[in-house]
Amino acid sequence: MADGENVYYRGEGICNLVLATEKEKQVYRLMKAGKYSGKQGCNKGHRAQERSKWIHQSLEDNVEYIKNIMVPLLTDAFVVIPKIREIPQGFTERIEEEIKHIRTAHKRVQEDDFRTVDPATCSALVLPDFCYVTDISTNTCISSSAPDAFPTISVEIKPKKGFIPLSALNNDSSTMKTGVCKFCMHQRLKESCPQSGDEIGPYFTDKCPHKITCPSIKSRARMRHALHGLCVTPQNNLKICQNGIEVYSEFMKNEIGKILQQFFGDSVNGLKNGMRKQLEVQTFVDLIIDALLYVPKKSEIHRSCHTVLKSSNRQTKDSPCVAHRKPVQTVYSQHCLNSSYKVNHEEKSEPSSLPHNCVLDRILHVQTLDQMDIEEIHPLYVKVKEHLASHPQDSSNWNLYGPFTQETWLTPCLEDPLSQPDPESIEFAVNQVKRHNVSKTAQDCSIMVAMQQISPNTSSENNDMVLTDSYGRKYIFSVVIIDLDPKPVDKIKKYHRQQSDIVQAFEEEQSENEAEDGTLND
Numbered sequence: 001m002a003d004g005e006n007v008y009y010r011g012e013g014i015c016n017l018v019l020a021t022e023k024e025k026q027v028y029r030l031m032k033a034g035k036y037s038g039k040q041g042c043n044k045g046h047r048a049q050e051r052s053k054w055i056h057q058s059l060e061d062n063v064e065y066i067k068n069i070m071v072p073l074l075t076d077a078f079v080v081i082p083k084i085r086e087i088p089q090g091f092t093e094r095i096e097e098e099i100k101h102i103r104t105a106h107k108r109v110q111e112d113d114f115r116t117v118d119p120a121t122c123s124a125l126v127l128p129d130f131c132y133v134t135d136i137s138t139n140t141c142i143s144s145s146a147p148d149a150f151p152t153i154s155v156e157i158k159p160k161k162g163f164i165p166l167s168a169l170n171n172d173s174s175t176m177k178t179g180v181c182k183f184c185m186h187q188r189l190k191e192s193c194p195q196s197g198d199e200i201g202p203y204f205t206d207k208c209p210h211k212i213t214c215p216s217i218k219s220r221a222r223m224r225h226a227l228h229g230l231c232v233t234p235q236n237n238l239k240i241c242q243n244g245i246e247v248y249s250e251f252m253k254n255e256i257g258k259i260l261q262q263f264f265g266d267s268v269n270g271l272k273n274g275m276r277k278q279l280e281v282q283t284f285v286d287l288i289i290d291a292l293l294y295v296p297k298k299s300e301i302h303r304s305c306h307t308v309l310k311s312s313n314r315q316t317k318d319s320p321c322v323a324h325r326k327p328v329q330t331v332y333s334q335h336c337l338n339s340s341y342k343v344n345h346e347e348k349s350e351p352s353s354l355p356h357n358c359v360l361d362r363i364l365h366v367q368t369l370d371q372m373d374i375e376e377i378h379p380l381y382v383k384v385k386e387h388l389a390s391h392p393q394d395s396s397n398w399n400l401y402g403p404f405t406q407e408t409w410l411t412p413c414l415e416d417p418l419s420q421p422d423p424e425s426i427e428f429a430v431n432q433v434k435r436h437n438v439s440k441t442a443q444d445c446s447i448m449v450a451m452q453q454i455s456p457n458t459s460s461e462n463n464d465m466v467l468t469d470s471y472g473r474k475y476i477f478s479v480v481i482i483d484l485d486p487k488p489v490d491k492i493k494k495y496h497r498q499q500s501d502i503v504q505a506f507e508e509e510q511s512e513n514e515a516e517d518g519t520l521n522d
Contacts, residue, residue: 004071005021006021007020007021007022007028007095008018008020008021008022008310009098009099009102010027010131010244010246011239011246012032012103012116015031015032015116015485016029016031016032017029017030017032017116017377018030019071019095020129020244021129021132022244025129025244025441026126026128026129026130027126027127027128027129027130027142027474028085028087028123028124028126029082029124029126029127030092030117030118030121030124030448031055031058031059031117031118031121032117032118033116033117033118034425035399035505048119048120049140049244051118051120052120052121052122052330055120055122055123056084056122056123059123059124059125059511060084061083061404061486062081062082062125062400062485062486063081063082063084063125063401064402064403064404064405065264065404065409065484065485066079066081066082066484067081067403068405068406068409068410069370069404069406069409069410069413069486070481070484071440072406072440072480073362073366073410073413073438074362074363074366074484074509075357075416076136077357077363078296078359078362078479078481079480079481079484080127080128080136080480082125082126082127082137082468083125083126083127084123084124084125085123085124085126086122086123086164087121087122087123087124088319088462089122092117092118092119092121093119095113095117096117096134098290102122102287104193121258121382124146126141127482128141129141130154130243130448130450130478130480131152131154131241131243131244131448131450132152132154132243132450132452133152133450133465133476133477134450134480135478135480136478136479136480138298142189142478143151143450143452143478144452144454149362149452150263150265150452150453150454151262151263151451151452152242152243152244152450152451152452153240153241153242153259153263153284153448153451153452154240154241154244154447154448154449155238155239155240155288155449155450156238156239156240156241156446156448156482157227157230157237157238157446157449158236158237158444158445158447159360159363159443159445159447160237160443160444161367161443163172166470169419170265171273173247178483181447196232196235202392219253219353219354220289220293222396223239223289224285224286226288226498227285227288227289228281228285229257231248232247234248235250238252240256240259241261242262242263243476247259247343250422255369256277256281257276257277257280257281259275260275260280260284261280263451264280264283264284264453265453271498279325283469283470283471283510285414286469287467287472287475287477289468290312291449291451291477291479292359292360292447292449292479293354293355293358294312294355294359294465294467294477294501295355295356295358295361296464296477297311298486305481306474309362315338324481329504359447359479362481363442363445363447365441366413366439366441366442367439367442368439369436369438369439369442370436370437370438370439371435371436371441372432374436374492374496374499375496375499377432377433377495377496378430378490378492378493378495378496380428380432380433381429381433383426383429383492384400384426384429384430384433386454387426398430399429399488400433400434401488401489402486404486407435408434411440412430412434412435413434413435413438414432415431433489433492436492437487437489437492440487440495441484441485441486444483444487445481445482445483446481446482446483447476447479447480447481447482448478448479448480448481448482449466449478449479450478451475451476451477452476452477453473453474454474454476455465456473456474459476463476465477465478477509
């Protein structure tokens with residue numbers, strides 16, 4: 001980070017604070033206090049030097065996980081490996097003071113002597129600023145900043161869990177979860193236990209993410225339906241930036257018509273006001289869908305082939321690359337019963353038909369690495385923990401807490417589940433826990449789509465990353481997957497508790513609705 005660089009607040013999640021640099025077009029992710037990875041905890045009781053070491057180790061684990069696991073599975077056409085960069089001494093204290101008035105109330109966490117970012121922090125993860133159109137092969141910004149250039153619009157979408165697991169458990173909870181997706185059930189829990197910042201409106205069933213990654217031949221209509229719903233009630237699942245500045249989200253709702261008017265420029269066919277806004281929103285949504293369904297050139301996909309484990313006895317020299325190996329489970333056009341989208345019989349029985357190797361296809365197939373429900377994974381996790389308590393020497397062999405090598409983490413994801421160890425063995429339990437955690441990364445990731453309209457006179461012959469709307473206007477664009485951090489293995493306990501709370505809240509609402517229906521029918 002250059003001295004005097006113009007740094008500004010971009011956003012934050014549970015674990016990281018994100019800053020952006022205007023000149024370099026880069027983002028810096030600073031780890032929040034107490035969010036360090038590893039087998040042992042690191043807290044304020046440790047000296048600053050020790051905490052600084054833990055922070056740096058956590059960043060190295062993150063880079064290793066993305067490089068060795070996420071890039072082979074999602075391909076380097078959509079994933080950029082972050083770099084670790086030192087930050088100036090005293091920077092965290094200064095930035096804390098500068099941004100405290102900008103942050104939303106529920107993000108201002110005071111935790112004893114810690115501030116948001118540990119003062120001992122001396123390094124950060126650095127990535128290109130994907131709010132601008134980026135050449136993924138060179139990690140360079142290609143958005144034009146000329147005075148007469150159109151603005152660059154970026155859309156951050158959280159696809160969430162794009163399928164309903166076919167749990168082997170045969171109980172009421174499992175039956176319910178095979179009909180309603182986790183996202184829609186989770187909304188009931190948010191309604192019953194709202195937190196500061198939660199925004200639950202009457203349209204939440206419109207943005208069911210199950211429709212965004214829906215693998216149907218008619219998925220475009222379902223995706224359009226979901227994206228319109230996200231625009232109405234974005235929650236934490238949609239954010240729009242214009243030239244790197246947040247303009248539309250859960251907490252920043254500018255008039256979307258004015259935003260799109262600047263993005264598109266001249267009015268469409270002379271239409272104005274409400275009709276113009278309707279057409280521009282529809283055109284904008286269609287461009288996003290085109291980007292999400294875009295398939296990179298084969299040469300880009302095949303760049304990931306060299307990362308496949310050559311030592312695996314299931315891999316040969318001529319084996320297809322990781323990106324072309326799919327999990328055993330076939331995803332059909334499932335339908336969430338809670339969705340307001342009306343699906344016909346043909347759609348329900350159609351096999352997956354998302355364009356092969358588009359960003360949604362890659363994310364969906366990594367998500368489906370976890371073919372078990374959390375109610376099945378949790379007992380396996382407990383079994384592993386009990387084994388480690390009596391056989392601690394196995395911890396270094398399994399690397400559950402890192403390092404994240406291809407041999408110990410990628411191999412279980414590539415193996416055919418039918419050829420894996422005996423289901424009663426401890427090796428099977430370890431592999432399933434790892435597959436679950438890799439799947440959770442894909443369920444919690446974000447997709448960044450950046451677009452900028454280019455002049456009709458601009459040549460695009462040598463640029464494959466160009467979209468054309470229904471009016472013939474052309475746009476350069478980029479699609480990137482971000483937020484690919486490894487999930488702590490011990491977080492499975494939290495997932496299990498959360499799932500129980502989600503199901504309970506959904507069941508209670510269902511019972512209340514049935515009681516109301518009975519009263520009305522009397």
